[in-house]
Amino acid sequence: MAVYDFSGKVVLVTGASRGIGKVIAEEFARAGAVVCGTATSEDGAAKIEANLSSIGKGYGFVLNALDLDSAAALAAAVAEKCGSAPDILVNNAGITRDTLFMRMKDADWDAVVTCNLTAVARLTKACISPMMKKRAGRVISITSIVGEIGNAGQCNYAAAKAGIIGFTRSLAKEVGSRGITVNCVAPGFIDTDMTKVLGDDALKHWLDNIPLKRMGQAQDIARAVLFLASEDASYITGATIDVNGGLHCA
Ligand code: NAP
Numbered sequence: 001m002a003v004y005d006f007s008g009k010v011v012l013v014t015g016a017s018r019g020i021g022k023v024i025a026e027e028f029a030r031a032g033a034v035v036c037g038t039a040t041s042e043d044g045a046a047k048i049e050a051n052l053s054s055i056g057k058g059y060g061f062v063l064n065a066l067d068l069d070s071a072a073a074l075a076a077a078v079a080e081k082c083g084s085a086p087d088i089l090v091n092n093a094g095i096t097r098d099t100l101f102m103r104m105k106d107a108d109w110d111a112v113v114t115c116n117l118t119a120v121a122r123l124t125k126a127c128i129s130p131m132m133k134k135r136a137g138r139v140i141s142i143t144s145i146v147g148e149i150g151n152a153g154q155c156n157y158a159a160a161k162a163g164i165i166g167f168t169r170s171l172a173k174e175v176g177s178r179g180i181t182v183n184c185v186a187p188g189f190i191d192t193d194m195t196k197v198l199g200d201d202a203l204k205h206w207l208d209n210i211p212l213k214r215m216g217q218a219q220d221i222a223r224a225v226l227f228l229a230s231e232d233a234s235y236i237t238g239a240t241i242d243v244n245g246g247l248h249c250a
Pocket of ligand 1: 014015016017018019020021038039040041044063064065066092093094095115142143144145186187188189190191192193194195
């Protein structure tokens with residue numbers, strides 16, 4: 001991992017209890033930031049806080065992204081705890097409810113679009129006003145290769161993740177003059193709980209199509225996120241960085 005210094009920065013990472021978000025939060029803590037990470041349970045939030053505190057400075061919060069009204073309360077709680085609103089927001093929390101579209105229940109559509117897209121917009125709205133006042137900030141959202149190329153069985157997820165890309169480009173145009181960059185990272189096939197549920201056939205299909213012939217690791221995604229949050233990326237906005245071992249070329 002490149003050495004960045006995020007001392008003095010407050011970072012909020014949603015879905016920091018496991019997988020990609022956990023590693024992103026840990027890397028920001030290593031780089032000197034005050035890191036706030038969310039889980040869906042009190043127990044998860046406590047574990048985040050203990051883990052981040054063993055690395056640097058960090059706090060755990062509870063967030064259920066399906067409860068859209070909780071976004072403003074979370075942003076306020078982070079600002080109160082850290083003495084500053086987030087300088088860097090990483091919208092990472094996400095869920096899947098996969099099935100073919102013809103069989104997809106409305107509830108599965110609604111949950112995935114709410115958690116993966118509408119909640120991203122709500123939390124970004126809650127965090128961006130203080131960034132505009134500071135005339136600085138970073139919003140980084142985790143989309144997916146599926147939002148770019150589609151995937152049978154994931155119409156809800158693909159729609160939500162494609163929505164993040166359009167949201168990112170549009171918001172980048174709105175807030176660029178205030179010194180805020182808005183970007184996405186689009187992971188491919190990453191080794192986390194989300195992909196552990198896939199069977200051997202699916203695993204083989206993906207690996208056969210990845211030019212670099214391996215699943216990605218959460219660390220691969222964290223590297224791109226910290227880069228986008230850093231001064232090195234100060235002239236990048238509205239972008240989607242593909243981190244997928246070349247899968248998008250297949
Ligand atoms: P993961 O291992 O399943 O972890 C999901 C995280 O989101 C956990 O911290 C979980 O908290 C949290 N979460 C779950 N439901 C939530 C809710 N309703 N409200 C708020 N937080 C919730 O997932 P991951 O693989 O690390 O994925 C992270 C992000 O990358 C997601 O946006 C995902 O769509 C995206 N992505 C992943 C892959 C991949 O191959 N893994 C590929 C492309 C994109 P709890 O621990 O409390 O449940």
